Amino acid sequence: MLGLRLYILQRMSALFMGPFVLVHIAVMIHAIQGGLSTAEILGRTQGSIFWFLFYSTFVIAASVHSAIGLRVIVHEVLGMKGFALSTLTWSICLILLYMGGRAVTAVTMI
Amino acid sequence: MSNDVKYMDVAIWRGDADGGAYENFQVPAQDNQTILDVVSWVQQNASSTLTYRYACRVGMCGSCAMMVNGTPRWTCRTHVKKVLDGNKLTVGPLRNLPVIKDLATDMDPFFDKWVAAEGVHHPSKTRDDPVEQINPESSARVEASTGIECINCSICYASCDTVAGNPDYLGPAALQRAWTLYNDTRDADKQGILDAVSGDGGCHNCHSQGSCAVHCPNELNPMRAIAGLKRATTLSFLKRGR
Numbered sequence: 001m002l003g004l005r006l007y008i009l010q011r012m013s014a015l016f017m018g019p020f021v022l023v024h025i026a027v028m029i030h031a032i033q034g035g036l037s038t039a040e041i042l043g044r045t046q047g048s049i050f051w052f053l054f055y056s057t058f059v060i061a062a063s064v065h066s067a068i069g070l071r072v073i074v075h076e077v078l079g080m081k082g083f084a085l086s087t088l089t090w091s092i093c094l095i096l097l098y099m100g101g102r103a104v105t106a107v108t109m110i
Numbered sequence: 111m112s113n114d115v116k117y118m119d120v121a122i123w124r125g126d127a128d129g130g131a132y133e134n135f136q137v138p139a140q141d142n143q144t145i146l147d148v149v150s151w152v153q154q155n156a157s158s159t160l161t162y163r164y165a166c167r168v169g170m171c172g173s174c175a176m177m178v179n180g181t182p183r184w185t186c187r188t189h190v191k192k193v194l195d196g197n198k199l200t201v202g203p204l205r206n207l208p209v210i211k212d213l214a215t216d217m218d219p220f221f222d223k224w225v226a227a228e229g230v231h232h233p234s235k236t237r238d239d240p241v242e243q244i245n246p247e248s249s250a251r252v253e254a255s256t257g258i259e260c261i262n263c264s265i266c267y268a269s270c271d272t273v274a275g276n277p278d279y280l281g282p283a284a285l286q287r288a289w290t291l292y293n294d295t296r297d298a299d300k301q302g303i304l305d306a307v308s309g310d311g312g313c314h315n316c317h318s319q320g321s322c323a324v325h326c327p328n329e330l331n332p333m334r335a336i337a338g339l340k341r342a343t344t345l346s347f348l349k350r351g352r
Contacts, residue, residue, distance in 0.1 A: 001276060004343050004352075007314035011344075072315070076275030 001075040001085065006068050013065035020058040045107050052108040059100030067093035115139075118194065120148055122160065123202040126211045132200065133157070145178050145185035145193070149201060149213065162213035169327065172263030176213050177202040182268040184327040204268040220264045223280045228306035229287035234298035242296055254293035257286045257335050259328045266322035266332050278311035282322035282332030285313050289335035292342060304343050305352065313339040 002010075031041055045051045071089040074080050080088065116139045121132040135152050146164055153160040164174035169187040176185050178193050179200050190199065207215035224230075235242065244251055266282035267273055273281050280288075288307050291297045307313045313336045322332040346352060 001278070001310050002314045003310050003312065004308035004314060004347055007340070008344060008347055076272070 001081060002068070002072055006071075010065055010068040013061040013068075016057060016061040017065060020054070020061065023054070024058070042107065047110045048108055052104065055104045055108065056101075059097065059104055063093050063096035063100060066096055118148070118190070119198045120152065121198070121200045122149065122152060122213070123209075124157075124160070124212055125209065127209055130209070130212075132202070137199075139190070143190045145176070145183065145188045145190060145199070145201065146174050148190060148199065149176075149185065160213070161211040170261060172261035175204055175263040175265050175268070177205055177268065182265040182325055184263055184265065187327065204264055206268050206270065206273045207264065215264075217264060219277075220267050220281070220283070221262075223284040223311075224287055226306065226311075227280045227284040227288040228299070228303045229284055229291065231291065231294075232297050232299035232302065234296055244295065248295075250293045250295060253338070254290045257290040257330055257332070260286060260330060261328060263327065265325050265327060269321040269325040271319055271321060272315055272317055276311065276315055279315045280307065280311050280313070282316075282336065285316075285339055286330065286332040286335040288313075289338050292339070301346070301350075301352075304339075304346050307339050308343050308352075313343065316340075 067089050070092055071085060074088060075085055117136040118139050120135045120137045122135060124130050124133045135156050137148050137151050137156075140147070146167065149160070149162050150164075153162065162174070162176070164186060165171040166173070167186045169184055172184070174185045175182060177183075177200075178185065178188060179195050179198075181193070182204060183193070185201075193199070201213065203209045203213050204215045207217065207219060210216050246252075246255070260283060262283065264283065266286075270279075270282055272279050285307060288303050292300050292303045297303070316333070316336045318333055318337070320333050323330070323334070326332065
């Protein structure tokens, strides 16, 4: 249930997520070292095009990667396939995009 | 003398496609004895209706593979002492294949997938052309040669958890055959092979768990071949969009 296109999409999204995860964790650790408050962190991220693009791309990559990974697991464990499997894959992707999109706009929009 | 004979507890699967159960036998233990010897003793001395498959008895034909104590093995080359669990042996039909009767499985799905993976030679010359000289040391030939000793026993297929979860998956042996042909300079349809292994049941479903390489009786490494197909299909997609 994993053709060439889905395989490449999953590998490409993983390629993006690797550095994103490292930067995200590094910045988190750096931010709390100085005792920054939530308001101070939001003061730096809100209105920042860099963080908007960073986390938007992160959310897109994570949504695509997770949806394809869960598609494989659901097929192999539950035997789901065909239209139902495609619908589930798209649903997971869109739900994660929506939830991630909300978080990104809340943190980076003024 | 008979008091000196030691017996093993052997459980053998009896049944067909509709189901069945393990039947227990007491089989005399010998100093030198293979699993196939044990199964043959049961068929010849205890239950003449026991159905199983074998041919060459020397590890060349790939006919006699069975599950032995839960592990797929070539029974003609598996010594009892190597796998005896206490004093017990459990022998069943190969996993991931339909059972015809007792220990004989239907190999059709296994071989159908060889064809589906384009595991057939695509001629690049006619009978009128001279025989092509192949350099055995060329990198492509070296790569192809790593997989050509496959005896089609289906042990890798039976050991593969991806096949168990995804019946459409082509499986390690068929994909290794495709990789061998892909690296054969005499094959005329390499893109056809890449297309065949790129579908929903293709090489990209492999989780690289490596059971195929662990259990292959000829110590081949289908996982390496599948990784090669993943690389070749990805490069093909980036260059040609397919």
